Structure formats: C-alpha cells, structure tokens
Amino acid sequence: MASNVSTTMKKYQARLEKRLPEVFPKKLSEDRTVVASLYSLLAGGKRIRPVLMYMFADMLSIDLDVIDDFAVAIEMIHTYSLIHDDLPCMDDDTLRRGKPTCHVANGESFALLAGDALLNRAYEIIFGAVKKHSYTVNAAWFLADCAGINGMIGGQSIDLDSEGKKIDTNKLCELHEKKTGALINAACQIPYLIYAAQSGEDKKLYNLIKSFSEGTGLGFQIKDDLLDVQADESVLGKSIGKDQRDEKSTFVTVFGESNAQKMLDDTYNDVFRALDGLKTMGYDVQDLRLLSQLLQNRIQ
Amino acid sequence: MASNVSTTMKKYQARLEKRLPEVFPKKLSEDRTVVASLYSLLAGGKRIRPVLMYMFADMLSIDLDVIDDFAVAIEMIHTYSLIHDDLPCMDDDTLRRGKPTCHVANGESFALLAGDALLNRAYEIIFGAVKKHSYTVNAAWFLADCAGINGMIGGQSIDLDSEGKKIDTNKLCELHEKKTGALINAACQIPYLIYAAQSGEDKKLYNLIKSFSEGTGLGFQIKDDLLDVQADESVLGKSIGKDQRDEKSTFVTVFGESNAQKMLDDTYNDVFRALDGLKTMGYDVQDLRLLSQLLQNRIQ
Numbered sequence: 096m097a098s099n100v101s102t103t104m105k106k107y108q109a110r111l112e113k114r115l116p117e118v119f120p121k122k123l124s125e126d127r128t129v130v131a132s133l134y135s136l137l138a139g140g141k142r143i144r145p146v147l148m149y150m151f152a153d154m155l156s157i158d159l160d161v162i163d164d165f166a167v168a169i170e171m172i173h174t175y176s177l178i179h180d181d182l183p184c185m186d187d188d189t190l191r192r193g194k195p196t197c198h199v200a201n202g203e204s205f206a207l208l209a210g211d212a213l214l215n216r217a218y219e220i221i222f223g224a225v226k227k228h229s230y231t232v233n234a235a236w237f238l239a240d241c242a243g244i245n246g247m248i249g250g251q252s253i254d255l256d257s258e259g260k261k262i263d264t265n266k267l268c269e270l271h272e273k274k275t276g277a278l279i280n281a282a283c284q285i286p287y288l289i290y291a292a293q294s295g296e297d298k299k300l301y302n303l304i305k306s307f308s309e310g311t312g313l314g315f316q317i318k319d320d321l322l323d324v325q326a327d328e329s330v331l332g333k334s335i336g337k338d339q340r341d342e343k344s345t346f347v348t349v350f351g352e353s354n355a356q357k358m359l360d361d362t363y364n365d366v367f368r369a370l371d372g373l374k375t376m377g378y379d380v381q382d383l384r385l386l387s388q389l390l391q392n393r394i395q
Numbered sequence: 396m397a398s399n400v401s402t403t404m405k406k407y408q409a410r411l412e413k414r415l416p417e418v419f420p421k422k423l424s425e426d427r428t429v430v431a432s433l434y435s436l437l438a439g440g441k442r443i444r445p446v447l448m449y450m451f452a453d454m455l456s457i458d459l460d461v462i463d464d465f466a467v468a469i470e471m472i473h474t475y476s477l478i479h480d481d482l483p484c485m486d487d488d489t490l491r492r493g494k495p496t497c498h499v500a501n502g503e504s505f506a507l508l509a510g511d512a513l514l515n516r517a518y519e520i521i522f523g524a525v526k527k528h529s530y531t532v533n534a535a536w537f538l539a540d541c542a543g544i545n546g547m548i549g550g551q552s553i554d555l556d557s558e559g560k561k562i563d564t565n566k567l568c569e570l571h572e573k574k575t576g577a578l579i580n581a582a583c584q585i586p587y588l589i590y591a592a593q594s595g596e597d598k599k600l601y602n603l604i605k606s607f608s609e610g611t612g613l614g615f616q617i618k619d620d621l622l623d624v625q626a627d628e629s630v631l632g633k634s635i636g637k638d639q640r641d642e643k644s645t646f647v648t649v650f651g652e653s654n655a656q657k658m659l660d661d662t663y664n665d666v667f668r669a670l671d672g673l674k675t676m677g678y679d680v681q682d683l684r685l686l687s688q689l690l691q692n693r694i695q
Contacts, residue, residue, distance in 0.1 A: 119544055120544070120545065123544060123545075123549065126549065126553075126556075127552060127555070127556050128544065128548065128551075128552035128555075129544060179507060179511060182484075182507065183484075184483075184504045185504050185507065203484035204484045204485050205555065207479060207482065207484060207485065208479075208551060208552055208555065210511075211479060211510075211511075212543065212544045212548045212552075214511065214514060215539060215543040215544070215548060216543050216544060218539050219539040219540055219543050222525075222532065222535050222539050225522075225525060225532055225535075225536075226532050226533065229529055229532070232525055232526050232529070232532075235525075236519065236522035236523060236526055239515060239518050239522050242515055243512065243515040243516050243519050244419055244420070244423060244426070244429060244515070244516060245423075248508060248511055248512045248515060249423065249428070251428075251508060252426050252427060252428035252505075252512075255427070255504050256426075
C-alpha cells in the first residue's frame with residue numbers, strides 16, 4: 096500500500112520539481128539573490144503542501160494546469176518562511192534539509208533578500224494566474240491571508256513573543272494553527288475555493304475538507320514537536336532537541352511526550368473520519384488516506 | 396505657488412494617513428509584529444509614491460476609492476523595504492525619518508517579521524481590491540512585478556553585490572532604475588493601467604507617463620545621492636555621508652557631485668517635457684508640475 100502513495104506523491108513532486116527551477120526569469124540566473132533563493136527552493140523537502148493541493152485538485156477534478164501556479168507559489172512561501180526563520184536573529188539554525196541553511200551558504204544579507212524575493216515572486220505568479228483565470232481570485236486572496244498576519248506570520252509572531260514564557264493551551268493551539276496550520280489549510284482549501292467559484296458552494300464538502308486540513312495541520316505540528324525529541328538528526332536533516340534548549344513552547348515541552356503522542360493519535364482519528372465522510376460523498380480519497388498514514392508515522 | 400502643491404499634497408497625504416492605521420485587523424493591535432509594522436508605517440515620510448498615484452488617478456479621472464488600496468499597498472511595500480534595508484545585516488542604519496529604525500526600537504526579529512508582514516499584507520489588500528474590481532488585475536500584477544526581482548528587490552540585490560566594487564555606468568543606472576525607479580514607475584503607471592483596462596490603451600498617453608515616471612525615479616535617486624553629501628542630518632532625518640563610508644556606488648561617488656547635479660537638471664528637463672506633452676493632450680498637470688519642482692529642490 097505504501098508504494099501506492101509513494102508513486103502518487105512522486106508524480107506530484109516531480110510535477111512541482113519540474114517548475115521550481117523556472118520560477119525566476121532566466122536572464123537573472125546569476126543574480127545572487129536568485130541563486131540564494133533557488134539554493135533553498137531546490138533543496139528538496141517533502142513538498143507536502145503542493146502534494147496536498149494536487150491531491151485535492153484531483154479529487155475535485157480540477158485541471159492541474161490551473162493549480163500549478165498555486166502549487167509553486169505555496170512552496171515558495173513555505174521556503175521563504177524557512178529562510179527567514181533560520182536567520183541568526185530568529186532561530187539561528189545552521190542545518191536545514193540536511194544542508195547548510197541559506198544564510199550559512201549565501202551570507203545573511205542575500206538570505207534576507209532571497210526570502211523577500213521568494214515571497215514577492217510567489218504573488219507575482221499568483222497575480223499572473225488570476226489574470227489568466229479570474230475565477231481563482233478568491234483562492235489567491237485566501238493564500239495571502241493564510242500566509243500573513245492572520246496566519247503563518249501571525250503564528251511566528253506569537254512564537255517569538257512566547258519564547259521563555261509559559262503560555263496556556265489556547266495560546267499554544269492558536270500559535271500552531273497559525274504558524275503551521277494556516278498554510279496547510281491553504282493547500283487543502285484552495286482547490287475547494289477554485290471548485291466552488293466554478294461549480295457553486297457545497298457546505299458539506301467544505302466542512303469535511305476543513306476538518307481534514309485542520310487535523311492535518313495540527314497533526315503535522317505535534318509530529319514535528321515529537322520528532323524534535325525522537326528523531327535521528329541525520330535522518331531528520333535538522334538539529335535535534337532545540338525546542339527544549341530554546342525554551343520553546345511546543346506540544347512536547349508543554350504537555351510531555353506521552354500526552355503529545357495521544358493528542359497526535361486523536362487528531363489523526365479526526366483526519367480519517369473526515370476522509371470517511373468524503374468517501375461517503377463519492378470522492379476517491381485513497382491517496383489522501385495513504386498520505387495521512389505516512390504523515391502520522393513519518394520519521395523526518 | 397508652492398502653497399498650492401503643498402495643499403494638494405496634504406490632501407492626498409491626509410487621505411492616505413487616515414487609512415494606514417487600519418491596515419491590520421483591530422484584534423491584532425497588540426501583536427508585537429503589528430506594533431513594529433505600524434511603528435515604521437506611521438513614522439511619517441513624504442508619501443511620494445501614494446501622492447504621485449493619486450495625482451495621476453485624478454488627472455485620468457479615476458475614482459480615488461479604487462486607488463486607495465493601491466496607494467496604501469505601495470506605501471506598505473516601500474516601508475517594508477526600508478525596514479529590511481536598515482537591518483544590521485544590510486545597511487545597519489539606526490536612524491530613519493528622524494526616529495530610531497524599526498529594529499532599534501522593536502528588536503531585530505520583530506523588525507524582520509514586520510517587514511514580511513507589511514509585504515504580505517500589502518498583497519492581501521491588493522487581492523481584496525481585485526476581488527472588488529476585476530479590471531485592476533493588470534495593475535496589481537504590475538505592482539508586484541515592480542516590487543520584485545525585476546524591480547526593487549533586483550535593484551537591492553545589484554546594490555549589495557556591488558558594494559566595494561567599481562561598477563560601470565550601465566550597471567549603476569540599472570541598479571537605480573530598479574531599486575528606486577521601479578516603485579515610482581508603479582505609482583505613476585498603475586492609474587494608467589486601470590484607465591486602460593476600462594477605456595482602452597492610449598500609446599501616446601502611456602509613453603508620456605512612462606517618460607515622466609522614469610525621469611522622476613532617476614531624479615529621485617540622484618537627488619537622494621546628492622542629499623547624502625549636501626543635506627543637514629537633522630533635516631534629512633537619517634545619517635549623512637554613509638554612501639562614501641560604505642563604499643556604495645552612487646551618482647555622486649561614481650560621477651562626482653557637480654556631474655550628478657548636471658544629470659539631475661537634465662533629468663528634470665525630461666520630466667517637465669513629458670508634463671508639457673500631457674498638457675498639450677488636454678490633461679491638467681499643474682499639481683504634478685509643482686510636485687516635480689518640489690522634488691527637484693527638496694532638502695530632505
């Protein structure tokens with residue numbers, strides 16, 4: 096079974112990887128900001144957000160050519176956030192995806208600019224998509240909202256502000272819903288928003304996709320926090336045990352490892368229940384189910 | 396006469412200033428990234444880009460309610476670029492608009508996030524504008540293009556890469572066309588793009604606006620470089636003589652002060668010639684002429 100999802104994932108990953116080297120104009124290929132941007136963008140990674148987006152698009156029979164720009168953009172936004180998070184004034188990380196972080200390899204100033212360039216270029220691509228397909232404008236707006244102060248940046252801000260402080264469960268959940276969850280929500284819900292703009296809204300469908308994406312976002316973060324204490328550094332490709340050292344509030348540092356494991360299991364129960372609901376509606380969710388099992392049990 | 400442009404500028408500045416405090420959701424007013432963003436966004440400044448945009452919109456009889464989102468967004472993009480440029484890993488500046496720079500007042504990590512938040516939020520606002528008025532999508536795309544690797548970020552990248560190096564005249568011009576010129580181009584041309592989307596293209600009008608905006612962008616940068624050696628630090632509100640110390644390539648450090656002054660005069664001749672052309676076409680350019688005189692002779 097795992098080979099099925101692996102094949103499906105590889106198909107979508109390959110579709111994305113083919114487009115990523117071309118996101119900047121060819122004539123700027125020697126520009127040092129472009130070089131630094133591509134250094135991080137092409138460093139591999141699981142490409143979970145684009146893969147989820149493609150899977151939901153396929154589930155909803157949306158033309159993948161329309162999705163491509165969104166898949167590329169969400170990965171660029173994710174990558175910029177990693178580059179800026181790794182900077183010395185933030186997490187000061189030196190290892191990412193098994194390679195020196197962007198600023199270690201390209202210098203701090205070009206890493207800063209590379210983050211800016213990736214974020215801005217993501218929206219250039221999305222405005223281009225909206226020019227071609229005006230019905231994607233709501234999905235475009237939602238992507239920006241999820242990436243901004245109401246979403247990922249907002250979560251990062253709470254995270255920074257809570258370093259070295261005790262924060263309560265509500266704040267911890269808000270932090271992670273925004274920091275990790277928002278962009279995963281965007282990945283899953285953008286295909287629905289494009290579907291709804293063409294075929295009309297479907298409240299039941301929306302609620303099930305929302306339930307899946309919220310569970311997947313939360314589950315992703317809890318698993319990340321667990322891996323920080325459980326993983327093998329050489330497999331994970333980034334430093335281990337940093338959360339405790341940095342006095343970060345995570346599901347493990349706040350609730351303890353065994354409680355965090357239980358929360359992960361409960362969260363995935365919700366995820367699989369949402370998939371059952373989608374199946375009952377007649378949608379093919381086999382790939383999504385296999386991907387969820389893989390995410391729940393991942394070792395990196 | 397100067398009082399006329401002053402009154403006109405104040406009208407547009409006031410229109411902008413009224414909207415700037417409300418660019419982030421009210422419920423996030425205590426978020427430290429929002430606080431840091433507004434610290435810089437509300438620190439005053441000449442608001443040249445929004446003022447130019449409003450003036451051209453008025454000249455072309457475009458509803459200013461449609462322009463507001465673009466005026467706000469371009470000022471947010473300009474402000475984010477200043478915050479990131481001032482960071483220790485970039486220009487390491489401590490004084491901006493007569494106040495401590497964003498990272499001095501709010502810490503480096505929140506200044507970094509504030510820049511990201513302003514950039515992202517600018518596009519959230521622009522996607523909202525495109526949702527309301529679909530004919531603005533081309534203007535929206537152009538704004539993003541001017542702010543990105545083909546424009547402002549690209550110029551910043553060349554600037555960084557040329558520190559301590561001798562660069563030729565072509566590279567110096569490309570640097571400034573992108574770094575300062577691109578966003579001024581956006582300010583002047585966005586009203587035209589909105590006009591053209593509604594009323595059809597007008598090549599002659601476009602060429603005159605382009606000639607004005609390119610001259611204004613170039614003139615703005617030459618004047619900035621001159622002020623770096625001529626201005627009074629307390630009037631300018633930022634450090635003086637830094638270009639020479641930082642081994643920056645500027646019109647003054649490359650061509651010398653008197654040549655730079657002559658280039659400024661030549662550039663403004665082009666600007667006023669473009670305005671003459673617009674007047675011949677029947678457009679009211681009185682405010683733009685007064686603003687250009689003011690920019691040519693500014694002391695800060």
